[in-house]
Amino acid sequence: MNEGIIMEKDILPTDLAQLKKKFAAQKQAQILARTVQKNGVAAASENYAARQNLNQVFSVEVKTGKVTNQKKSGRCWLFSTLNTLRHQFAEKYQVKDFQLSQNYNSFYDRLEKANKFYESVLETAALPLADRRVMNLFDEPNSDGGQWSNAAALINKYGVVPQAVMPETYNSENTAEINDALNLKLRKDGLALRDAKESGQSAEELRQLKMEFLSVVYRMLVFAFGEPPTEFDFEYRDDQKEYHYDQKLTAQQFFQKYFTWDFDDYVCLTNAPDHQLGQVYGLPSEDYIFDGQKIAFVNTEITALKQAAIAQLKAGLTVWFGNDVLKASDRQQGILAPEFYQRGELFGADLDLSKADRLRSREAAVSHAMTLVGVDLVAGRPTKWKVENSWGEKNGQQGYFIMSDRWFDDFVYEVIVKKEFLQSKELAILQQTPINLAPWDSLA
Numbered sequence: 001m002n003e004g005i006i007m008e009k010d011i012l013p014t015d016l017a018q019l020k021k022k023f024a025a026q027k028q029a030q031i032l033a034r035t036v037q038k039n040g041v042a043a044a045s046e047n048y049a050a051r052q053n054l055n056q057v058f059s060v061e062v063k064t065g066k067v068t069n070q071k072k073s074g075r076c077w078l079f080s081t082l083n084t085l086r087h088q089f090a091e092k093y094q095v096k097d098f099q100l101s102q103n104y105n106s107f108y109d110r111l112e113k114a115n116k117f118y119e120s121v122l123e124t125a126a127l128p129l130a131d132r133r134v135m136n137l138f139d140e141p142n143s144d145g146g147q148w149s150n151a152a153a154l155i156n157k158y159g160v161v162p163q164a165v166m167p168e169t170y171n172s173e174n175t176a177e178i179n180d181a182l183n184l185k186l187r188k189d190g191l192a193l194r195d196a197k198e199s200g201q202s203a204e205e206l207r208q209l210k211m212e213f214l215s216v217v218y219r220m221l222v223f224a225f226g227e228p229p230t231e232f233d234f235e236y237r238d239d240q241k242e243y244h245y246d247q248k249l250t251a252q253q254f255f256q257k258y259f260t261w262d263f264d265d266y267v268c269l270t271n272a273p274d275h276q277l278g279q280v281y282g283l284p285s286e287d288y289i290f291d292g293q294k295i296a297f298v299n300t301e302i303t304a305l306k307q308a309a310i311a312q313l314k315a316g317l318t319v320w321f322g323n324d325v326l327k328a329s330d331r332q333q334g335i336l337a338p339e340f341y342q343r344g345e346l347f348g349a350d351l352d353l354s355k356a357d358r359l360r361s362r363e364a365a366v367s368h369a370m371t372l373v374g375v376d377l378v379a380g381r382p383t384k385w386k387v388e389n390s391w392g393e394k395n396g397q398q399g400y401f402i403m404s405d406r407w408f409d410d411f412v413y414e415v416i417v418k419k420e421f422l423q424s425k426e427l428a429i430l431q432q433t434p435i436n437l438a439p440w441d442s443l444a
Contacts, residue, residue: 032346042330045346050339054402058386060313061374065090065097067399069392071173074144078102078109079390080320080369081151084416085160085259087318093258094238099163103172104251107225108158109150110142114186114217116288117141118210121190125197136285136439141186144175147283148320148369148416152263153292158228159251160259165232171224178224185220189213263293267422267430269305270297270414272443274359277301278425282434283444297443298429302409304422306382310375311421318371318388322414325368328407334396336387336411337404355410359442366413366443370401382408413443 023029036044064087070079082100090098120137127134171178196209234246234254249257275281276299283295309319328338344351358364374386385408387401396402419427437443 026348036346041343041346042341045341045343047340047342050337050404051335054335054337054340054384054404056386056397056402058374058376058384060310060377061386062087062313062316062318063091064318064373064388067388067393068099068102068390069399070102070390071168071392073106073173073175075102075106075146075175076390077146077148077322077369078105078151078154080371081148081155082160083371083388083390084318084320085155085261088261089258091316093236093244094240095236096239098236101161101163101166103163103168103225104161104166104228105151105154105158106144106172107166107221107228108154109146110144110182110221110225111214111218112154112288113142114182115210115214116290117186117190118193118213119290120285121193122197122206122210125194133439138187138190140183141190142182143179147286147295148268148322148414149293149295150286150288152266153287153289155255156263157289157292159253159255161229161232161251161254162234162236165229165234166226169225178220181220182217185213185217265418265420266416267419267426268295268297268414268416269308269422269426270299270443271302271305271355272297272299272359272413273354273356274442275299278429280429280432280434281443282436283439283441284436285439286444294434296430296434297414298426300426300429302412304426305412305415306405306408307423308417308421308426309372309415310377310382312417313372313375315421317418318373320369320416321372321412322366322369324364324366324411324413325370327364327411329401331391331395334389334399334401336401336407338406338410339404362442364411364413364442372415373400381405 032044068079068083070076079102082102082105086098086100089100090096117137124131124134124137129135129138193206193209193213196206201209228251231248231250232254234244234249236244238244246257255261270281279299281297281299283297287294309321312319325336328341329336330340353361353363355364370390371388372385373388375382376384376386382405384405385403387403389395389399389401391399393399419430422430
């Protein structure tokens, strides 16, 4: 090695001239540049021919109705869970387009998250603020995102109510403002709790302080979302116009009476190849109801997720699934298909990453939850899937999306299925003791 040579780190004028020369030498470059500049990357990379395999016909399809709309909120995980419940109610009691109150469970979601934050602050009070776990706590103390197991824990503890009993408010549909106010409040309280514990206050004094803080959070949530009912009357007309009236129900009684649903019957099958397959993982940082259902990812091959989802759809049951919805998707057309977009071909660049590498590099994330309501099987193999989204009827086909099987391979990470549809291999994995993941893990 010649130690007299100093490597230049900046882009030099000669380097820039070389880059310009290489671009100018590319045939059709200027034409393609004008196309992208005028239409954008997504539109310019569309592969129109791929549409022929994405029609609205499915060999297996669960009967559903109008889609829901989470508006400007991050409650997809809760909407998808309640969608699976409401479809059961609509079928059993013949009430088309019945909806449960997403706002009701959202209220308790935010209250429980605040309580978990306070408890976690006290647990880590001896650590410096620069500790990664503490920094993660204060980074976003309270948001409207969540996991399927969070919804299960909430419903088991608080029940559900019809949407008419606790309808949406401006803040439940537009969560940015209340998110900002809650996070400010919790960060201030978190610092106060750390100081109180450091000053030597007793466990009882710390609990009283926490409850004082929590009472203000409760007030903020009532202002934003309304106060949840302690009991209510339930009246409805079924599709045959017959009137029904049920009085003085609590949310727990309503859930137990009208729904034959046991969340313990379900499991989260996960395909995260950046983690060891054949292993169960937990995420205690997001288990915010201490006595509630815990997050458990049964990490296995993508074929196992598909087999279980198909079996559940054939049984007439919809499937909650976690995914990365903004990748290779067209919101307006309702298309989820990597073959529909040819960005690498457009730019003349290799833009392919394996699923494991996307997770490892944070190119990927489990950013959304939707509901599988159909699948098209050709010679027993899936070719495309019907997806119920929660973005309203103006997206896709009245709110329904078409997902290619390749998109399932690349961007689906979780499916919630009944244990009866698992293969023996996944049932065996389920018996393992979970390995707990860090709050900043790629599955978080």
